[in-house]
Amino acid sequence: MNDLQRDIAQLIIDTLNLEDxxxxxxxxxxxxxxxGLGLDSVDALELALALQKRYEIQIASDSRDARQHFATVATLAAFVESQRAACAN
Structure with missing residues (x-):
């Protein structure tokens, strides 16, 4: 687990109050x-808002691709990295 993945996992825990x-x-x-972790669509919305705020990225809510980005911590980390790279250019 790299630093970004660890940070995203912590964000999931904090945002969704998974205290255990x-x-x-x-x-x-x-x-x-x-x-897997058992998240639902409401959790996904809360998580998307938290990711946008923390990493200053945009997540299109109507994107069919958004679902694949939220599959795992690894796919979320890859998405955040790609969004950061796009914003840097």
């Missing part, structure tokens, strides 16, 4: 929805 978890309890490749 530590960032290391959420493996980077564990699904966040369904059989």
């Amino acid at each position: 978890l530590q960032p290391t309890d959420i493996p980077p490749e564990q699904p966040l929805f369904g059989e």
